[in-house]
Amino acid sequence: MLTAQQALDHLLSNARPVGDSEMVAMQAALGRVLAENVNSLVDVPPLDNTSMDGYAVRTVDTQNPGSILTIAQRIPAGSIGTQLEPGTAARIFTGAPVPPGADAVVMQEDCTTPEGSTDQVQVNIAPAVGQWIRKRGEDLRTGKTALTAGTFLRPQELGVAASAGLTHLNVKRRVKVAAFFTGDELSLPGEPLKLGGIYNSNRDTLLACIKSLGCEATDLGIVPDNLNATREALRKASKDHDLIITSGGVSVGEEDHIKPAVTAEGRLDLWQIAIKPGKPLAFGAVRKSENVKDGEGGAQAEAWFIGLPGNPVSSFVTFLLFVRPFILKLQGRDEGHVQSYPMRADFDWLKADRRNEFLRVKINAQGGLDLFPNQSSGVLTSASWGDGLVDCPPGHTFKAGELVKYIPFNALLS
The missing domain is CATH 3.90.105.10 (Molybdopterin biosynthesis moea protein, domain 2)
Incomplete structure (x- = not known):
């Protein structure tokens, strides 16, 4: 099995930005x-302007705190002042252009009105040249x-x-993504639940993830667990889409038809990666029945294919770690690197796994990370409860108080 980084590198090396705009x-x-x-x-800004309400002055007139100046003009935002003469100040308001001759603004809190005066201001500080002035074109x-x-x-x-x-x-045209979901046990919310069946949570999770990235998403629904139906769904999805995403059917059981279906309709380049949750992740391409122009003079003869696991946490995590950066590359965005941050774990993780583990955690009031008690790949509430993932390398353990690599969900959902 490939490592998580090897698998991501392989996906990104194949992705090519869409050409149309x-x-x-x-x-x-x-x-x-x-x-x-x-x-x-x-x-x-188009002209030098003030970032404060106050008085525009010449610093040569205000070298000594307590200088008294005559208020010669009033400049609200949207107005243009006149040349500031020696010994005068301009009453000025935030955003207004600084008048010619002024080289500083003194905010009104640092000024007072001399007793009995209506047209003078006392400047109680010695302003520096350029104080509170936003320069043209800065x-x-x-x-x-x-x-x-x-x-x-x-x-x-x-x-x-x-x-x-x-x-x-x-702008680039939206990346077109088709998604379908395999499993005879699946029902949509609102339908009668089959005996021994479950509601399809992956549909809403994955379609929302796709749309959150600005893609055009097509929902092809639930596909029966048989080879012919899976092949037909792949052919339909390939026709007008850049990428096909499936959920379920990527393991090696007798009812898992994704691998033979993709192989028959195209090619499969990657199968299984050494992560937990999410080992059965597949990558390849499906032939299009008709070539579609990609806007760069070439012919897009294939639609990319990524098959995600059926367990809801596995599906969600592998989308964030692998599908998201692949889509970003298709969009022409150079943001595929997943940023992690060192944070303190407030729990022990003492059982090492040979795979790269991604643990659902939440930031606590003390600034550390708490672990969701059930890390099963079927417990989707762990992702809803959590703020992000701890990236735990293969064979790695740690104790409470140690720093770990934390990946926040909010950095992975846009």
């Missing part, structure tokens, strides 16, 4: 991936790159693009 309005770009660099159309310069190709567009990236003067963005 489209121009969309700003609010339609959320959750999409930039297809090209975005250059700013303007300087941001955030973005006209013609300079504001966002780079491959950026996943979150609300803050849309804000950057808007500040740069953009109304539309060129």
Whole structure:
């Protein structure tokens, strides 16, 4: 069996970003991936402006605390002041352009009004040159790159693009993912539960994971446990999709038909990896009945295939660790590396396994990690209860108080 890193490297070495792109309005770009660099159309900010309510001054007039200046003008945001003359100050408000001649802003808390005066201000500090002034173009310069190709567009990236003067963005088309689920024991919630059957939790979990990454998801439902039905589902899924994801049927039992079905309809490159939970993970490709253009002049003759285990925790964990980075690569995002953080384990893990284990844990009030008591691959509540995973290497044990590698769920679900 391959190690987790070997399996991930193999998947990512095969993934190739989709080529098609489209121009969309700003609010339609959320959750999409930039297809090209975005250059700013303007300087941001367009002029030197103040970051505080206060008074714009010349530092040469305020070298001594207690200097009294005449208030010569008032500049709210959206207005332009005039030349600041010697011995004067401008009442100024946050975001307003600093008037010519001023080289500092003193916030109003550091100023007082001389008794009986209506047009003077006493500056009680000696400001430094540039104090509370945001310089023209300090955030973005006209013609300079504001966002780079491959950026996943979150609300803050849309804000950057808007500040740069953009109304539309060129984004990669959504990666198209088909999913189906094998198992005669499965029923959908709302249907009568079969005798000896279970409700299909993987459908909702995996489709939500796919959509959370900004993909176009197609639900092909539950496929019966037989070879012909599995082959037909693969052919249907391959036609209009970049990636096929299945859940269940990847073990070696008589009712597990994924391996022979994928082999008959395409190829299987990887089978089983040394992790727990999630050993029976499969990777390969399914032939398309008709070649589909990928936008780069080539023909996409195959749809990628990833078969996940049927146990709900195994399915969820292997999606996060392997399918997610593969999809990111298809999207053109360079974020496949899973970031872990050293954190203190507040529990013992004394039974080493030959496989790489991923333990469901939760951050406690003391800043350490607690272990969910039942680490079975069938206990999905452990993933709902937990904040993330501990990456425990093969043959490794640890005691309470030791540092472990912690992977938060919230870093793996976007």
